[in-house]
Amino acid sequence: MAKIVIDGVDYEVNPDNNLLQECLSQGLDLPYFCWHPCMGSVGACRQCAVIQYRDEDDDKGMLVMACMTPPTDGMIISIEDEQAKSFRSNVIESLMISHPHDCPVCEEGGECHLQDMTLMSGHNYRRYDKEKVTHRNQYLGPFIGHEMNRCITCYRCVRYYDDYAGGTDLSAQASHHHVYFGRHEEGVLESEFSGNLVEVCPTGVFTDRTFSENYTRKWDLQTAPSICTGCAVGCNTTPGERYGTLRRITNRYNSDVNGYFLCDRGRFGYGYSSSDQRFADPLQRKNETAEIMDDSAVQSMLDGFSSENTSVTTIGIGSPRASTEANYALRCLVGADNFFSGMSDEEFESANLILQLNKDKAFHSPSIREIEQADAILIVGEDVTNTAPRIALALRQSVRNKAMELADQSRIPRWQDAAVRELAQHDRSPLSILSGYKTRLDDVADDEIIDSIPRLASFAQAIAGSLSGKAEQIQVEDGQVAAVEKIAEQLKSAKRPLVIAGSSQGAELIKAAANIARALGESRADGAIDLCLLTPEVNSMGMAMLSTEENSLGAALEKLRSGEASKVVIVENDLYRRAPHGLVDEALEKAEQCLVIDQLPTATTAKADFVLPCTAFAEQESSYINYEGRAQLSFQVHRNHARAKSSWQWLSAATEEGIESLMHDCADAVPGLAKLCEILPDKSQFVGGMKVPRQSHRYSGRTAMKSHLGVHEPKQAVDSQSVMSFSMEGISSQKDASILASSWSPQWNSNQSISKFQSEVNGELKQGHTGKLVMERNAEGAYLEVSVSEDSSAELQLSRAHQIFGSDELSSRSSVIKQRMVGSYLGISEEDARSKRIRQGDSIAIVGVEASLSACIRSSIKNGSAVIYCDETMDSHSLPRSINISKSNNEVQTGIKGLIISDLMDEDN
Amino acid sequence: MFTLFKDTLVSQVVTLWKVFAKILVKADTVQYPEEQPYMFPRWRGRIILSRDPDGEERCVACNLCAVACPVDCIALQKTEDEEGRWYPEFFRINFSRCIMCGFCEEACPTNAIQLTPDFEMAEYVRQDMVWEKEDLLISGTGKYHDYSFYNVCGKKIGGKDKGEAQNEAVPVNVRSLLP
Structure with missing residues (x-):
């Protein structure tokens, strides 16, 4: 630790970091642009200038850039010195020279680092009245909007995109005051992490297009800490809601999990939750039509499925995309022996x-x-x-x-x-x-x-x-x-x-x-x-912990087929994505009664006798267990105004007590989940029962949002089951960063305000992180037997490809993700393609399998092996391990246009 | 004795004198509603949304009026036309809550929302106090005749390309190396 003096006050700082980072860690306000905790310093913007004094007698000092200066023991600096202040205000004045008068029509307005820094530096009047430099924008794909006029050339975008995320198609072009950040030509940004540009850019050059379509200012979003359900990593997110629909997802800092960045599936794949296909009411299938059920009918139907009230066996099929609570509630309803995994057997x-x-x-x-x-x-x-x-x-x-x-x-x-x-x-x-x-x-x-x-x-x-x-x-x-x-x-x-x-x-x-x-x-x-x-998937680990090893999906389908069980409850799962279609068809036909709880219509809900609508991830409080065994709690962001309830609320009798009692039961009943309850917020910290507000203190329009429906304002919704409230009232997040609804601090409206919640910049949040590793590691293991036998019955050995846009069931129902999806394809080597006279993009048939795929000829693939990507329509679980192929005349629906892989053969060469 | 005389009689006489003196002065009050008073242009009355000199909606749905409103009686939603111009999809003011403070007008960066001298807003049904964009939008420029936000803003919209706003140079050709 080094002792330094900043404006006459002693601080102990870490000499391994730069001075700017340490000033921010100490909670001091020092403006900056080009520095980012994950990307280090380049000293490009000259905004973080401070005065450094040689010793105590030195009263002049010299200007240094804090981000390029290592703190040394005994250092004396000043942030507040007049010379430093005027330098910073002159620097930002020159950065702002060509910045357009765009704030009212800019998506970044109100959470703009440039706005914050301009105010903080004291530049509040534009003296420059000459011509501003302008730029033409580019189309950068369905995710990212581009408005190059607003650029202040801090170079953060290319440093993130190229240097940090390994992208190749965004670059700095031209020179001097003509510098331009864009692609060599218009087109989709290829990197899977392009969405972070929105948060990395200190101003509104790169904006979230999905957010802009349903734009709302940051202060008007109702937010809560949430967990991304796109994959097993469990990144922390902050979804924002307004007027009943989800508007965007931003990153929520978690020092151990996602840090400052998300992937594009997590950031942009939320559209399905506002889909108009969502189930609104409980439905009962009568012949070919579906009838809406009233509450009493739903209750008596559910009673019929409970193991206490029925002599026939009811089985439950859970889901790795449903929360731990939904799966546990189902397990309670049908009994642990009758609770089956919803994963495919291989998975x-x-x-x-x-x-x-x-x-x-x-x-x-x-x-x-x-x-x-x-x-x-x-x-x-x-x-x-x-x-x-x-x-x-x-x-x-x-x-x-x-x-x-x-x-x-x-x-x-x-x-x-x-x-x-x-x-x-x-x-x-x-x-x-x-x-x-x-x-x-x-x-x-x-x-x-x-x-x-x-x-x-x-x-x-x-x-x-x-x-x-x-x-x-x-x-x-x-x-x-x-x-x-x-x-x-x-x-x-x-x-x-x-x-x-x-x-x-x-x-x-x-x-x-x-x-x-x-x-x-x-x-x-x-x-x-x-x-x-x-x-x-997001809760594959939780699902595996809840079910016994024998209770695979295959066993469940067999039980239904053989008539051993005649009723089935399927929670948030489309079995047609998990097992061979023939087996599922047979099993569901045999089942006397089939209840499916899900959000969106699937092939499985089409076969169900009863469908109950369930809430999407942002409409419920729930926990998920990620790949490392980390349980994390996701809070409810907004209410579902239809009759949807979370799956555990449909299945569990104790709905009044909320998720907490269910989690305690689950922790007691399931071996290995004993620590699950430790992720629940500590209630003793909420003084006088005050809750954490989901709405910002600037939340607007409260007396007009619903006044078209009735001028008499309804009572503010009460959330009796959560530590968060659906209002502006309560203790602000600053008191407890573990329930960080939205990161904001005075003078820091942008997401950069997160440094105010960290114990040190890029370190843990002040109140500790929110997840908890539930797994106990005490078993002794041994070497495992690996089978290396090849299936040589056919000529091509198959391996599976996955796509960031498409392989995840829910996000692929979002319209914006659909624009980036490709159809089923089969990747084969150049030689194999030539021998079958197959050209790039041709339709391929697999012998013995009903499917048509696009040919994707890849230069690096081994002869005699093939890689298959199955979209949601394909019966992927009936595929053998090796296949024979032939050229087909069927037309492929989606094709592989837009597929981003580096070894795609270019036939022109 | 003198004090009592001064406090009562003199005071009453002076008062009467002042009252009768007004008989000859022209009255400030008018016979409303038969007679309409003169309302000053800066009077803070009924709120309108104005149009720019080209007849387009001035409101760009920036939400600043809504956030400035102390009683939170403004709600709106931004939408965009094909060529990038922002405008409100809906714009609602709940006048039963409005306190005519004028903060919205002060916050408006485009001079779209303006308070007018009209104060006759009483309704028999309270629901009628909720005004939508169709009710608020007028066909003129209101108090500010010349201002058009998109002429000073850098964003490209239909009819105004990059570089065509005030004080803007023609767009940079990034492929040129000339200074």
Whole structure:
């Protein structure tokens, strides 16, 4: 710690950070633009100037840029000095010279870092009356709007997009006051993390187009802390609502999980919750028509499903996309023995394996912050960018640890961004990827082994064998032995190695990855090895903890088919996405009564006798358990004005007591979930029973919003079940950052105000983080048997591809995500395509399977293997492990236009 | 004795004198409603939404009036035409709550919302005090005749390209290296 004096007050600061960061950590207001806690300093904007004095006798001092100055012991600086103040106000005046008079028609207005800094710097009158520079805008796709006139050339966008997120299609162009940030030509921004530009840009150059369509100022949004349901990472989000519909999702800082950034699926995939297809009323199918049920009919129908009131067996099928509470309430209704997993059988096998490995004390499941610290990474078979996108962004940071190490050696501070990049050039920490096809991380990968899944498993086993010194396990082609040894050596010599696998290619690769991590752990003495095992959906882990290993979906369907069970309750699940269509058809036909609780019509709800509408993620309070076993609580943002209730409210009798009693019951009843209740907010901190307001203190229009319906204003909605209120009244979030409805602080209207809630900038929130790891690691494990047999009955070995836009069921129902989706495709090698006379984009038929796919000829794919991406219409679970294909004359519906992969063959070349 | 005389009789006489003196002065009050008083242009009465000199809606749905309103009686929703011009999809004022403070007019960056000298707003049915955009929007410019926000704003709209607003240079050609 260094002792420094700022404006006559002593502070203790961390000498490893820059002065600007430390000033902000101390809660001082110092304007800045180009610096970002995750991106370091480049000293481009000259806005954070302070006066530094040589010693106590020095009364003149000199101007330094705080972001480029390391704090040293005994340093004396002044933020408030007149010279520093006038320098800052002159700098912002020149930055603002060509800034247009746009604030009223700018989506950033009211939460604009530039507005905040302009006021803070004291520039309040424009003296410049000459011509302003103007720019033409570009179309950047359905997510991001572009208004280049507003740019103040802080370079944050390209530093984020290119340097941090690894994008290639946004650049700084032209020179001097003509500098332009855009693509080389109009078109969709390719990066999966483009949405963060909206938050990174200090002004309104990059704006959220989905938000602009239903625009509302920040102060008018009703917000609550929420959890993204797009994948198993469980990023923290702040959805905002106005006039009954969800308007946008922004990032909510969590030091361990998502930090400052989200992926585009999480940020833009919320549109389904305001879809007009949503179920509004309980429905009963009578012949071909659906009739609306009244409350008493619903109650007697539900009683008929309860295990106490019926002699026939009722089974319940849960869902990995439903909350822990919804699944637990269903389990209570039908009994634990009759509660079945809603995952596909392959996924369930993987999830159970992951659950078992997550209890093994040889491993540690790393959070995203910990993933960023890894300095040698091996990805076994998982296409992280498309299955858990936020982790791919973290991996792009972990490969920079080599650069950080070099910087430390040369005694360059880590935050000196430009210098560290210049020093490291293309030196990266090793990242090795075993995959069936080239992934989006290949530009930062050291080694990429592309092969069929069984061969990858044997390659991974060979790495484990090399690490543990069991040469007999090394059964790979001669040419690959060197690669095996190299990867093993990289993992062995790393300070913090990391192995990543996931359930998307089946359980064998997970087993192989676990073996690698175990062998690695045995070769080192420093505790548990980071093994990051990715589950596919937001609550896959919670689902696996709630159901027993025998109760797979296949078993449930068999029970219905055989008549052993005659009633079924399906919660938030479309079984046609989980099992072969034929099996589901047969089972649902056999079932006497089928109740489905869901938000949107699916193939399963079409077969149901009863459909109950349930609330979307932002309309309910619920908890989810992410890939690392972290339980997180998601608060209700707004009410559903139709008759939808959350699934647990339909299924549980104790609806009055709220989610809390259900969570306590769940923690007591389910082994492994004992810590679940620790995520509930501590009620003792709410003085006098005051709640946390969901609305800002500037929430407008309260006496006019509903006055067209009736001039007599209704009573403010009361939320008896939550610690949050549907009003402006209560204790503001500042008192408790663990329930941060919206980040705001006086003078800091933009999202940069989050520094006021952090114990130190880029550190934990002041009241601690909100999630809780529920898993106990005390089991002893052993090496797992990996099957590496190939299915050689057909000519192409199949591996599965996933798409960030499309593979997630709910987000793919949003209209804006649909614009980025592609149809089913089959990726094949150039040679295989040529031998079948298939050209790029042609329609392909798979022998014995009813489907038509687009051909996607990829340059890096292995001959004799193929990668398949199935859209929601395909019966993906009846596919064999190897296939024969032929060219087909059927027309493909969506095609692969807009598919972003790096190794797509260009036939013109 | 003298004090009593001064406090009562003199005071009453003076008062009477002042009252009778007014008999010859022209009255300020008028016989409303037969006779209409002169209302000053800056009187804060009924709120209107005005149009710019080209006859387009001035309101850009920036929400500043709504947030400035101390009784929160303004609610609106932004929408956009195909060419990027912002305007309110709906704009509602609940006049049964309005206190005619004029903060909305002061906050308005486009001179769209204005208070007018009309004060005759009583209704028999309270619901009729809720006014929608159709009721609020007038066909003229109101008190400010020349101001058109989009002429000073950098945003491109239909009929006004980039570089065509006041004090704007023609758009930069990023492919040129000339200074």
